[in-house]
Amino acid sequence: MNTLYHYPLSPFSRKVRLCLGEKKIEVALVEERYWEKDPDFLRRNPAGKVPVLKMDGRMMSDSVAICEYIEETHPTPALLPKGADARCEVRRLVGWFDDKFYQEVTTKLTGERVYRKIMGTGYPDSTNVKAGAKAIKYHLDYMARLLDERRWLAGNEMTMADFAAAAQLSCLDYTSDVDWNRHEVLKDWYAKIKSRPAFRSILADEVPGFQPAAHYADLDF
Template structure:
């Protein structure tokens, strides 16, 4: 049986889940409290991070490497363009969200509001929350700039870059930290992603002790 060891509000886990669902690769989901660094989990991935994908007997780790592997072994539907310049742009934007957006927004908002309590690491740092709330405005503005010139973030076709962005934004939206009224073009883009069948399991996620925002699973938010 194929298994994805994941955490519901891990954007990296969500990105892989979106890729798997879009490519119609069936997997069982096993929630992993990765911060506990259990011996069994460390045997699966010595880096101690989620996601980890058990696929056809292979144990795969690192979300970027997993997504590229899936693209190579299951090329349809494609999530990376064939053109080298276009592939570069997808990888650039995927890195933007997985690195810059995570450090400036996801880790500051979800990290403080949810992870601290779940991991037993005390109370939220209000300075970090405020910094994340300021930073997300810049990122939404940048997304709007891209989407005013393109149908999707990296070009005219939906790609891995869109899934990376949606994975992070969906985590932050869980705690109602996205101002969807800031840019209509960004809201429209997210509505298209959110309505895809691949997104359904994400909208069903709930973290005990943290209720999702009222609009979280609403396709007409």
């Protein structure tokens, strides 16, 4: 049985789950409190990060490497376009959300509001929260500009870039940190991707001590 070692509010775990779900690849989910540095988990990934995927007799880490492996071994339905230019744009946006968005927004909001309590590292830093609340407006505006020109973030077909973005936003939406009324085009995009079967298990996630926002699992939000 394929196994994904993950944490529910890890956007990188969610990105891999979305790719697996879209490809209809069944996996057993094992929740991993990776910050506790369990020796068994460190043997699976010495970097001490989730996700880690056990599949095809391999133990794989790093969400980008895992998603690319899934795409290469299970090419249908495609999450990367055929052309080099189009693939470059998808990978650029995956990097944008995995790096820039995550550092400027997710770590400042979900990181402060949720992870500090879970990991026992103290109370939220209000300076970080304010910075994240400001930064997310810039990112939402940028996404809306892309979606004004394209059906999906990287082009006219849904790709891995959409899953990278949705993985980050879904973590923030859990704590109601996304203003979906800021851009109708962005809300429509999220409603489309949120309605996909691959999203179902993510919408069922619950983190002890934190109730999801009332609209979190609502497809008609």
